[in-house]
Amino acid sequence: MISMRSAIALLLLAPALALGQAPKDEEDKVSNDNPARPLQMPPATTEVKEALDDFERFQRRSAWERALKALYTITEDQALRFVDGDSGFIIPVAQKRRQVLTALPPEGQAAYRLFYDAEAQKLFADAEGPTELANLERIYSAYFTTTIGDDAADRLGDIYFEMGRFDRAADCWLSILHDRPDTNLSPATIALKSALALARAGRRTEFDQIRADLADRYKEDKVTIGGTTAAPAELLRRLLEADPPAAALAETAGPTPAAAEASLDLGRPIEPDWQLRIAESIEAGMTPAELNQWRSNSLSDAKPAVAVEGSTLFANYLGHIVAVDLDSGKLLWRTEAFHHLENLAMQQGGQMATPGRFAILASREYVWTVARDLKDQNYMAPFHLACRRADNGELVWKSTDLPEYALFDLNGPPLLSDGTMFIPAKAQPNPQQSQPLPEQMVLAIQPHDGKLLWKREIGVFRQGQQRFYYYNMRDNSPQVRLFLRAGSLYIDTHVGVLARLDAGTGALDWGYGYKTDAPQAEMYFFSYNRVQEPQAVSGRPLENGDAILVKGAQSSRLYAIDPNRMKALWERPVSKDARLLGVDDRSLYLGGQELGSLDLKTRGLSWATKLPGGSLDGAVLVRSDGLFQLTPRGIFELDPRSGDVRRIFRGQDLGSAGGDLVLTDDLLLAVSNRTITAYPRRTAGADASARGESATPKEKTSR
Structure with missing residues (x-):
């Protein structure tokens, strides 16, 4: 029983405690202006925020002239800067104004309209030739609710559609339907x-809703x-x-599975077609002391980054690039031998290289690699991009x-689409240009010659400190991940912001701020052989219908957002080391x-299975018939519904540090720190048996 004195003390402390606690809504709010967040999108000035506050204050008093004058003190350069929106979204000032x-x-x-119709009308009349797009965008941004704003949005939608900027075209026309009930245009x-x-x-949910309206609300109209003139629903069908x-996108609920969904049967002994033996090449001729020293180096656990194009496998192993024929395992070309790599890795500069930042991308003509020169003894040496010919290196x-x-340090893997390469980069501080802090950028590149098509700032890092790393201590900053969806480029910074760009122009549409760890503010040092905690790799956001699933590498929450309607659908806590692997119609892995x-549906945990070495790294195959992961004890196959281990395929990769699994039409590639092993998807015997023939084992090669 609480004493009277204790009760009085609690009563006296309660107001103080209440005053010291932020409201729950404030605690949960993610703000672009919060100094505890590691990345800030390009912020609007204090004057812009004061203008928005003045507008709200004057409009509450119906002082319309003063309210509107306050709003139009915002300059057009500031209209492209960012302020807090709703539901965690960070939006351009122009969008907030609209x-x-x-x-x-x-x-x-x-x-x-009394004050601004004339100005909008003049812009619309002058929207011809080279000024057409700029004038229409200006009207849509600043004067959409004038009497001419809906006509400008309609014309702008037509232009965007012809340019292939379908997201922006849809937004223009939807804004007329939703925000201009007084329009004279045909709904x-x-x-x-x-x-x-x-x-x-590919915005399926919104498409279905509009199609239903065409068949119901507008069924008596002619368009x-x-x-061609017909009823709207019939004309849409035609x-x-x-x-x-367009028909394929409208009728497809999700992305089409890769060719990988063909059979994958590991419930039988399988001999590899070939192996690329990495560890043996490096370790050949080593004395026991040298071998022990090499294997104690964490770089010996690094696996190559790989890319498959046609019948060729390309691999980037710590900056050493090789091309291998998939059918025979024959080495087609290499930039240099693996044999002396351990000498570079033993040097202090080499030990600072983060293996997960090496990347590779291939097309029929070229192969691009992100790498760092291990010979560079600068601890903070940047990663660079190189382009080689695919046929000869x-x-x-x-x-x-x-x-x-x-000034760019590439900090994420590249992405290639429609003749343009996109890659994230950190721009180093440049005091001469009043840039005291590093910036997160996205670069659009002409792939064949490296010409920059555009570059866009996503945000400024609030970490102003210089970290010093000594010996086996690496920069474990999470890698930025990109993916494309219907002409929009999405960037997960993995430090609290998911951003969307127009892939054609680089225009920054919005950001979504999610909870993440605060930046480290101190200058600090690391000593020899300090043990670093294991960290999950940065996962790429996943698409689930219209939703995007986001889990930052330094966040303890999982988010589902609708990027088109800019809504937060749900969120839930998860382990900080969790990473996104894949999703199907029922489950997220x-x-x-x-x-x-x-x-x-319930967002509850269905199952969790512990595998040897965990699942912090490596590409896991997520298929309708099973989940497959390469571990130090072989390839584990799990039932996707129960998480039970169905079988363990030992194969030829025992004793490795685990790694990636990659599927081609004919092969299962196991990529580890020791080998790249090519297993046939179907054995010659199985194929022959199916045809009633005898089989001759395929000749195996190794390199």
Whole structure:
């Protein structure tokens, strides 16, 4: 029983405790201006935020002239900067301005048009030739609720659609449907255009909703597009039939599985077709003392990054590049032998290289690699990009020879799409340009010659300190991950921001701020052989229907967001070391200390299975028939519904540090720190038995 004195003390302390605690909403709010967050998107100035506050204050008093004047003190360069939006989204000032203007009450709208209709009309009249796009974008950004704003948005949508910027075209037309009920344009026509853009953009849920409206709300209307007149739903059907890409996107609920969904049977002995023996090449001729020293070096556990293009496997092993024929295992070319690599790795500069940052990407003509020169004894040496010819390894260009890359440290794997390469980079501080802190950038590159097409700042790191690493201590900063979706480039910084860019122009659309660890603010040193805690690799965000699933490498929460309607759908706590592996119609699969599954409907943990070495790293095969992971004790196959280990395929990779599994049409490639082993997807005997023939074992080669 609590004494009277204790009760009085609690009563006296309660107000103080209440005053010292932030409201729950404030605690949960993620703000771009929070100094405890590691990355800040390009912020608007204090004057912009004061102008938005003044607008709100004056409009509450119906002082419309003063309210609108406050809003239009915002300059156009500041309209491209960012402020906090709703549900964790960080949005451009222009979008915030359009939101508050479309929310004006009728008397506010009348005053607004009185003051600004003439200016908007002039911009619209001058929207011809080279100024057309800029003028229409200006009207849509600043004057959308004027009497001409809906016409400008409609024309702008047409231009975006012709340019292939389907997301932006859909947003223009949807804004007319949702925010301009007074429009003189045909709602049925605008809805039909919206449906076509949504189909092209792959926005399935919104497309289904608009298609239902066309068949119901607008069924009595007649619409004319391209000289054809019909009911909106019928015309949509005809247009989709004439446009197979749009029809395919509209009718497909999710991404098409890779060719990898063909059979994968490990329930039988399988001899490899060939092996590329990495460890043997390095360790050949070593004395026992040298061998022990090499194996005690953490770089000896590094696995090569690989890429498959056609019948060739390309590998980047700590900057040593090789090409191997997939059918025979024959070495086609290499940049240098592995044999002396341990000498470089033993030097202090080499020991600072982070193996997970080496990357490779291939096309029919070229192969691109992200690497660091192990001979460079600078502890903070940047990673660079190089392009080689795929057929012979001849160097075409490298970023260290191009002055526009001088301040960039590449901090994530590249992505290639439609003749453009995208890659994340950290821009180093440049006090001469008033840039005291490093910036997170995304670069768009012309792949064949390295020319920069555009570069875009995602945000500024708040870590201003210089860390010093000694001996076996590496920079474990998470790698930035990119993925493309319907003309939009998504960037997970893994330090609290998921951003979306227009892939064609680099225009920064918005950011989503999620909870993550605060930055380290102190300058500190690391001593010899300090043990670093294992850290999961940075996972790529996953698509699940219209939703995107995000889990930052330094975050203890998993998020599902709708990027098109800019809504946070749900979130839940997870282990900080969890990483996203794959998703199907029922489950989300996570790596980490354990390999686990979440039920997407209940968002509860379905199962968790501990595997040898954990699941912190390595590419795991997530298939409808099973989950497959390469471990130091072989390839484990798990039932995706229960997590039970069905079988363990020992294979030829025992004793490795684990690694990646890669599927081709004919092979299962096990990529570890010791070998790259090619297992046939089906044995010659199995194929022959199916045809009633005798089989002759395939000749195996090794390198």
